Amino acid sequence: MEFKEFDGFKYIDGGVCAAKGFKANGLNCGYNPDKEKNDLCLVASDVMCNAAGVYTQNKVKGAPVIVTKNNLAQTGGKAKAIIANSKNANTCNVDGMEKALRMCELAASKLDIKPCEVIVASTGVIGQPIPIEPVETHIDELYEGLSYTGNAKAANAIMTTDTSPKEVAVEFELDGKICHLGGMGKGSGMIHPNMATTLNFITTDAAISSEMLQKALTENVKITYNCLSIDGDQSTNDTLTVMANGLCGNVEITEEDENYKKISKALYIVMMNITKMLAGDGEGATKLLECTVSKAKDVDSAIVVAKSVICSPLFKCAMFGEDANWGRILCAVGNANAELDIDKVDVDIASKVGAFAVCKNGSGVDFSEDFAKTVLGEKEIHINISLNSGDAQAQAWGCDLTYDYVKINGDYRS
Amino acid sequence: MEFKEFDGFKYIDGGVCAAKGFKANGLNCGYNPDKEKNDLCLVASDVMCNAAGVYTQNKVKGAPVIVTKNNLAQTGGKAKAIIANSKNANTCNVDGMEKALRMCELAASKLDIKPCEVIVASTGVIGQPIPIEPVETHIDELYEGLSYTGNAKAANAIMTTDTSPKEVAVEFELDGKICHLGGMGKGSGMIHPNMATTLNFITTDAAISSEMLQKALTENVKITYNCLSIDGDQSTNDTLTVMANGLCGNVEITEEDENYKKISKALYIVMMNITKMLAGDGEGATKLLECTVSKAKDVDSAIVVAKSVICSPLFKCAMFGEDANWGRILCAVGNANAELDIDKVDVDIASKVGAFAVCKNGSGVDFSEDFAKTVLGEKEIHINISLNSGDAQAQAWGCDLTYDYVKINGDYRS
Numbered sequence: 001m002e003f004k005e006f007d008g009f010k011y012i013d014g015g016v017c018a019a020k021g022f023k024a025n026g027l028n029c030g031y032n033p034d035k036e037k038n039d040l041c042l043v044a045s046d047v048m049c050n051a052a053g054v055y056t057q058n059k060v061k062g063a064p065v066i067v068t069k070n071n072l073a074q075t076g077g078k079a080k081a082i083i084a085n086s087k088n089a090n091t092c093n094v095d096g097m098e099k100a101l102r103m104c105e106l107a108a109s110k111l112d113i114k115p116c117e118v119i120v121a122s123t124g125v126i127g128q129p130i131p132i133e134p135v136e137t138h139i140d141e142l143y144e145g146l147s148y149t150g151n152a153k154a155a156n157a158i159m160t161t162d163t164s165p166k167e168v169a170v171e172f173e174l175d176g177k178i179c180h181l182g183g184m185g186k187g188s189g190m191i192h193p194n195m196a197t198t199l200n201f202i203t204t205d206a207a208i209s210s211e212m213l214q215k216a217l218t219e220n221v222k223i224t225y226n227c228l229s230i231d232g233d234q235s236t237n238d239t240l241t242v243m244a245n246g247l248c249g250n251v252e253i254t255e256e257d258e259n260y261k262k263i264s265k266a267l268y269i270v271m272m273n274i275t276k277m278l279a280g281d282g283e284g285a286t287k288l289l290e291c292t293v294s295k296a297k298d299v300d301s302a303i304v305v306a307k308s309v310i311c312s313p314l315f316k317c318a319m320f321g322e323d324a325n326w327g328r329i330l331c332a333v334g335n336a337n338a339e340l341d342i343d344k345v346d347v348d349i350a351s352k353v354g355a356f357a358v359c360k361n362g363s364g365v366d367f368s369e370d371f372a373k374t375v376l377g378e379k380e381i382h383i384n385i386s387l388n389s390g391d392a393q394a395q396a397w398g399c400d401l402t403y404d405y406v407k408i409n410g411d412y413r414s
Numbered sequence: 415m416e417f418k419e420f421d422g423f424k425y426i427d428g429g430v431c432a433a434k435g436f437k438a439n440g441l442n443c444g445y446n447p448d449k450e451k452n453d454l455c456l457v458a459s460d461v462m463c464n465a466a467g468v469y470t471q472n473k474v475k476g477a478p479v480i481v482t483k484n485n486l487a488q489t490g491g492k493a494k495a496i497i498a499n500s501k502n503a504n505t506c507n508v509d510g511m512e513k514a515l516r517m518c519e520l521a522a523s524k525l526d527i528k529p530c531e532v533i534v535a536s537t538g539v540i541g542q543p544i545p546i547e548p549v550e551t552h553i554d555e556l557y558e559g560l561s562y563t564g565n566a567k568a569a570n571a572i573m574t575t576d577t578s579p580k581e582v583a584v585e586f587e588l589d590g591k592i593c594h595l596g597g598m599g600k601g602s603g604m605i606h607p608n609m610a611t612t613l614n615f616i617t618t619d620a621a622i623s624s625e626m627l628q629k630a631l632t633e634n635v636k637i638t639y640n641c642l643s644i645d646g647d648q649s650t651n652d653t654l655t656v657m658a659n660g661l662c663g664n665v666e667i668t669e670e671d672e673n674y675k676k677i678s679k680a681l682y683i684v685m686m687n688i689t690k691m692l693a694g695d696g697e698g699a700t701k702l703l704e705c706t707v708s709k710a711k712d713v714d715s716a717i718v719v720a721k722s723v724i725c726s727p728l729f730k731c732a733m734f735g736e737d738a739n740w741g742r743i744l745c746a747v748g749n750a751n752a753e754l755d756i757d758k759v760d761v762d763i764a765s766k767v768g769a770f771a772v773c774k775n776g777s778g779v780d781f782s783e784d785f786a787k788t789v790l791g792e793k794e795i796h797i798n799i800s801l802n803s804g805d806a807q808a809q810a811w812g813c814d815l816t817y818d819y820v821k822i823n824g825d826y827r828s
Binding site: 059060061089091092093094125126127128129231233234235236312313314317318320321323325326327330331332333334335336340342359362364401402403405406407408409410411 | 648744815822
């Protein structure tokens with residue numbers, strides 16, 4: 001995937017350790033029978049952070065989600081560490097809360113902080129009691145291995161069926177100081193975010209109040225993670241947190257000024273790119289699909305239409321088959337709960353080798369099937385829809401629906 | 415699939431010709447390159463019928479949907495014939511209305527009725543202009559072959575990726591007269607009804623006013639077709655009509671009396687069974703899934719929860735894999751837009767060989783994985799969910815998500 005350039009922002013390495021003062025580590029504690037794969041990670045800031053989070057809207061919430069929300073409420077938006085595991089979601093278990101709290105205690109005791117200053121998250125199978133011993137026996141090793149370059153080990157530890165880790169970070173200036181903002185995320189099924197998605201952790205060395213951080217996070221979630229769908233199933237464990245430790249030395253951002261806009265943009269860049277990575281690495285996916293809806297009445301309409309297209313299983317299958325069956329795009333546009341005039345809708349399909357129009361004013365137009373095959377043969381496909389009824393625009397991201405999605409999910413528990 | 419028995423109703427053969435005075439025929443006119451398969455059908459009543467219909471809520475509507483709605487409005491709910499084709503949906507084409515009207519004219523001219531007395535429907539690929547010549551050159555043969563036992567030929571003509579035709583009919587008494595009500599339907603992808611599904615045609619020889627027929631149809635659609643989902647994609651061409659010709663000799667039903675309840679029940683039985691047939695024959699399906707939600711606060715809550723489960727692709731994949739991954743059922747329950755207390759939810763999984771509990775009060779309970787495999791090895795799987803917060807109940811139907819769904823839809827147009 002190529003990263004789009006933005007003025008004033010430079011992509012850098014380092015993920016969750018790109019910002020000053022953040023250490024990380026990851027290891028295999030035994031949840032994952034494949035010893036080559038990490039399943040437990042710890043991220044810690046040298047100093048206390050202002051923190052913000054968004055969580056699943058599913059009525060079934062993993063115990064770690066409840067604990068993390070409670071912790072941030074109790075501290076008034078302060079946190080110093082994250083502990084997270086994969087392979088078991090610790091959800092729908094009678095002793096779930098107890099186990100999630102214990103994970104916080106274990107991390108806190110090593111870091112000499114309060115348990116409520118720890119963000120805890122779990123991902124994996126729902127409804128299987130999580131054994132806590134693996135964390136207890138590995139917490140020393142996990143803590144001792146913390147390092148300012150441990151981001152990749154941590155990013156590996158939160159992967160489930162992801163085929164690759166997802167890390168993005170940017171560098172930018174605030175008050176003449178060099179700031180950094182970076183994060184890691186995991187996919188790759190049960191992805192249909194509603195206020196947050198899966199596990200995503202972002203860190204920054206900028207100084208910003210918890211309130212402003214929450215505001216920037218909520219605004220950007222709407223146009224990034226919430227515009228992603230892999231399969232329409234919203235997870236019970238969705239958690240996205242941002243921690244800001246202020247070590248870059250800018251004056252703390254406490255209102256919607258130019259600096260707020262800059263850090264909000266940095267958040268957008270990191271979150272949008274992780275969103276695209278999540279889409280491209282959806283379970284079984286062979287293609288990243290990006291739907292851009294323009295000339296909409298308002299942003300909400302544009303989002304609803306773009307998501308309807310990205311969510312259509314028939315469209316997703318057609319993309320897997322590299323078949324320009326655009327009628328399914330129109331069908332999905334028509335199913336969207338948005339005000340629009342179907343007789344004004346234009347649709348183009350594009351990839352890096354070129355673009356072709358398939359629909360003008362709601363009716364089909366001739367195109368070369370050969371050229372269509374060439375365009376659809378690429379890994380990243382863009383569906384550009386113009387509603388011709390306003391000035392607003394939004395994007396949504398997804399992936400194709402493939403044999404492998406069915407295979408992966410036909411027997412996920414074993 | 416076994417038909418459930420209902421007191422006072424007897425299952426009979428005959429489908430759309432089960433009711434007195436209805437003739438049908440179907441043939442291959444050339445839309446389907448496989449000459450063994452029919453693609454055009456005609457159904458005609460000996461006398462004028464009261465008629466009712468429900469249609470897709472997609473903003474993109476097939477031209478035949480618009481024409482049929484206009485026709486029934488123009489005649490005040492009267493119709494005498496149906497003409498329908500498969501392989502081409504006649505949707506998103508600049509000349510769609512012209513072609514749909516021409517189909518009505520061709521049928522009407524042979525039957526010596528007005529074009530507006532004809533119900534027209536098309537199903538198949540969206541966005542490809544439909545050639546009208548095949549209908550023009552075959553209308554004589556289609557008309558001449560009309561017969562009181564032609565129902566199977568007609569049921570075959572509306573099939574797309576269906577693997578079998580779908581016909582159900584029942585016999586019951588009204589005013590001491592033997593009445594009949596039967597119908598045919600087609601699936602099997604782009605199925606996520608909202609007020610109607612795909613193409614379904616029902617006929618009866620009972621006498622009932624158009625208003626009461628519309629009322630009974632609308633009531634029953636809510637708890638049958640609208641509780642079906644194959645893939646979450648609502649078709650542009652959904653059309654369901656009922657025609658009542660009164661030939662059985664009962665006194666015309668004009669109010670909500672006992673006879674209304676009886677014919678409404680007959681409609682329910684036929685529609686519910688066709689719904690189950692559609693679910694079991696969903697694209698690529700190997701299993702019929704029936705989700706029953708009981709002890710809900712109200713019927714709407716029960717429907718929303720049952721549909722959320724039936725629509726979850728992860729749950730559908732697990733059923734394909736015969737994997738009792740019940741956490742996905744809880745996840746889908748939690749995602750439903752309904753008022754419920756997740757800590758009260760019980761879930762059982764059953765098939766004809768037995769049942770086992772997977773969740774009690776929102777948490778997992780132990781079960782034998784071996785027995786679970788045996789239960790899930792069957793073709794018809796029942797998910798029984800008790801919300802323990804009221805007295806209402808509803809059902810929804812769907813199917814598993816399989817490799818073949820992806821295969822069929824990866825290259826549907828060719």
